[in-house]
Amino acid sequence: MTHHTQASEFLNARHRWRLWEIALWLLAVAAIFILPSQLLILTEIAILALFAVSLDLILGYAGIVSLGHTAFFGLGAYAAGILARDYVSEPVTGLVFAGLISGLFGLATSFLVLRGSDLTRLMTTFGVAMLLAELGNQATWLTGGADGLSGISMSPILGLFEFDLYGRNGYIYCLAVLIVLTFVARRIVNSPFGLSLMAIKRNPRRAAMLGISPKRRIVAIYSVSAAYAGMAGALLAQTTNFVSPDVLAFHRSADVLLVLVIGGAGYLYGGIFGAIIFTLLRDWLSVATPQYWMFWIGLILVAIVMIGRERLTGWPLLLAARLRGKPAEDAR
Amino acid sequence: MMALETRNLVKRFGGFTATHDVSLSIRKGARHALIGPNGAGKTTLINLFTGVFAPTSGQILLGGEDITTLPAHARVARGLSRTFQINQLFGDLTPLESMMLAIGERKGHGRRFWRTLAADRDVAEEALATLERFRLAHVMAVSTNLLPYGKQRLLEIALAIAAKPKVLLLDEPAAGVPEEEREEVLAIVRSLPEDVTVVLIEHDMDLVFSFADRISVLAAGALFAEGTVEEIARDPQVKAIYLGEDA
Numbered sequence: 001m002t003h004h005t006q007a008s009e010f011l012n013a014r015h016r017w018r019l020w021e022i023a024l025w026l027l028a029v030a031a032i033f034i035l036p037s038q039l040l041i042l043t044e045i046a047i048l049a050l051f052a053v054s055l056d057l058i059l060g061y062a063g064i065v066s067l068g069h070t071a072f073f074g075l076g077a078y079a080a081g082i083l084a085r086d087y088v089s090e091p092v093t094g095l096v097f098a099g100l101i102s103g104l105f106g107l108a109t110s111f112l113v114l115r116g117s118d119l120t121r122l123m124t125t126f127g128v129a130m131l132l133a134e135l136g137n138q139a140t141w142l143t144g145g146a147d148g149l150s151g152i153s154m155s156p157i158l159g160l161f162e163f164d165l166y167g168r169n170g171y172i173y174c175l176a177v178l179i180v181l182t183f184v185a186r187r188i189v190n191s192p193f194g195l196s197l198m199a200i201k202r203n204p205r206r207a208a209m210l211g212i213s214p215k216r217r218i219v220a221i222y223s224v225s226a227a228y229a230g231m232a233g234a235l236l237a238q239t240t241n242f243v244s245p246d247v248l249a250f251h252r253s254a255d256v257l258l259v260l261v262i263g264g265a266g267y268l269y270g271g272i273f274g275a276i277i278f279t280l281l282r283d284w285l286s287v288a289t290p291q292y293w294m295f296w297i298g299l300i301l302v303a304i305v306m307i308g309r310e311r312l313t314g315w316p317l318l319l320a321a322r323l324r325g326k327p328a329e330d331a332r
Numbered sequence: 333m334m335a336l337e338t339r340n341l342v343k344r345f346g347g348f349t350a351t352h353d354v355s356l357s358i359r360k361g362a363r364h365a366l367i368g369p370n371g372a373g374k375t376t377l378i379n380l381f382t383g384v385f386a387p388t389s390g391q392i393l394l395g396g397e398d399i400t401t402l403p404a405h406a407r408v409a410r411g412l413s414r415t416f417q418i419n420q421l422f423g424d425l426t427p428l429e430s431m432m433l434a435i436g437e438r439k440g441h442g443r444r445f446w447r448t449l450a451a452d453r454d455v456a457e458e459a460l461a462t463l464e465r466f467r468l469a470h471v472m473a474v475s476t477n478l479l480p481y482g483k484q485r486l487l488e489i490a491l492a493i494a495a496k497p498k499v500l501l502l503d504e505p506a507a508g509v510p511e512e513e514r515e516e517v518l519a520i521v522r523s524l525p526e527d528v529t530v531v532l533i534e535h536d537m538d539l540v541f542s543f544a545d546r547i548s549v550l551a552a553g554a555l556f557a558e559g560t561v562e563e564i565a566r567d568p569q570v571k572a573i574y575l576g577e578d579a
Binding site: 190203208 | 382383384403404405406408414416421423424425428429430432433436437442443444445446448449450455459463464469470473491492494495
């Protein structure tokens, strides 16, 4: 094999669609017909998956930890909810609007994560989410305050597809958004820009010495990630016709981080697998041991971290490689 | 024409003066060695050149332009590139990815977010050519952190060269390289294009004397002596503070 063919094979393999990716999406589509009674929980999974993909863009690719990612999720939910209640009730319009609002807020707050250590980033992102939660709570005239935002009634999607009682069109809508946005994220992370993020995460000092301005790249991906989270929030508001102040609560930021830890960060699908496992596990545990399910979730979290050691990223790939008996060169 | 100059450069860390009033002129195309005992401030000087630290006072000029306040990445864009004393690579990224990153950034492709890396054919070609020149082509798809140290050292230098620098700062390029891989690294350093100005920090005097045409000696953060290889080799004071204790 010449070096040329080896190089092009390696580069093509970087962005090639894997069999398991295609299988995953086919299954998700097939679920519309196979699991018609489970569409509500599937919708919940799709929304959480999108939220986790959004966190993976900054955590898994650019190495930015956040303990307040729900700021963008909650803002998007309120933006979509208020738009639908007072102005335009068409969902796709609301989705784009929520993405824009959250994206702009991400842009505005991105300077807080440019400098400093992981610890300062944890604190500043946490602080921003707390600020927003309190604002949402106080601005009763706009958000409904502690009672939540109600009175939302969505019109048909693109004027064509009505939200039905079984949640069928709601699931199809959320799945379609998840598929499109995952595809876009996939393009981004496989691009030269995506490569520069991976380099910044691994060695920001050297990245700067190759002429990369880490700040600009981080601002860009942080804004995109915020827009993604905002759209996930919009999906929740639109499929439930309600925005609870809980969308800005701390536990959501923690949950989405946990989802990514379960699924593995840095390969985009960790958020999706994590959301499936987390939601099913929570559902099952809260029925099996209603009082102690948090205990089991905690135990599982500790177990995952112990097995994965410090290397939280890409552990499913590591595991898969180990099962095949090969060194985990692919695992990132 | 001076490629790189400093004027009364000072860097203090708290009460400690790491760089003390250094005025240095390095002409274009020079092979200039910076030597001095451990703690003399050689690496601090490199960090000041490249923008890792901001100087306490003084000026840095690259090709006559004042770059004292420019951020690191902007200095790279103006043709200043460096290697690190301890490899600064990208962990599990492969040499091919690392090289494509370095070359792509030089061409301004790093903002492209919609095309795949594979679609960047010019960059891939150039990366491959450079990897072949550095004898890294056969390991191009292996995680960098799995490579032998000598290969990592070669990649370290290759990344700096990918920026097509006018001035290249080499911080102990042969440090830590095992004996059997050493010649490979040194051959690459010797074969750098003539129009590239090279500033070399090195402890190995054989390498310094065979490579450099001019030498600056630093001691306790200050410029102690400067001259041709012959002048420095004969200087009794230099021998006393540096060569004497080293030999």
